[in-house]
Amino acid sequence: MKTYQAFVIALISFAALAASCTDFSFNFGTEKGSKLYFCESYNPDSDECLGKAKKYTQGALTVMVDLRKDKKTLGVNSVNINITNLKTGEVEDTFAFDTNPSSEYVYFNNVKFLRSGKFRVSALKPDGTVIVSNEIEIIDE
Numbered sequence: 001m002k003t004y005q006a007f008v009i010a011l012i013s014f015a016a017l018a019a020s021c022t023d024f025s026f027n028f029g030t031e032k033g034s035k036l037y038f039c040e041s042y043n044p045d046s047d048e049c050l051g052k053a054k055k056y057t058q059g060a061l062t063v064m065v066d067l068r069k070d071k072k073t074l075g076v077n078s079v080n081i082n083i084t085n086l087k088t089g090e091v092e093d094t095f096a097f098d099t100n101p102s103s104e105y106v107y108f109n110n111v112k113f114l115r116s117g118k119f120r121v122s123a124l125k126p127d128g129t130v131i132v133s134n135e136i137e138i139i140d141e
Contacts, residue, residue, distance in 0.1 A: 036134040086118040
């Protein structure tokens with residue numbers, strides 16, 4: 001009986017602590033904020049990202065930028081997708097795309113990864129400001 005009472009007291013204490021924390025969230029495991037992610041291909045008609053992963057073989061991918069959770073827009077007419085080698089810190093390639101400043105969810109097709117390695121991929125405003133970034137690993141076939 002003492003074990004049961006201790007459990008109930010612990011449960012009540014946890015509930016009281018959780019209720020008193022203003023930043024406590026019951027949305028465990030949900031993603032927050034803006035994100036950049038990758039697809040082998042993207043169908044805008046069905047909003048379907050095929051082959052979503054963080055590790056791919058060399059070749060062309062689609063880079064997705066989603067700012068909706070932060071209720072932000074790109075705010076610029078063009079975006080550069082910048083690929084930086086994490087090992088060397090050197091820029092591997094940059095792809096320029098025209099965009100709509102009011103876009104909050106956009107895709108960039110045919111971003112080519114020609115070498116294997118680990119890279120940081122960033123969506124940049126023309127002035128170099130990072131909109132969002134993420135890491136990717138490219139492996140040999």
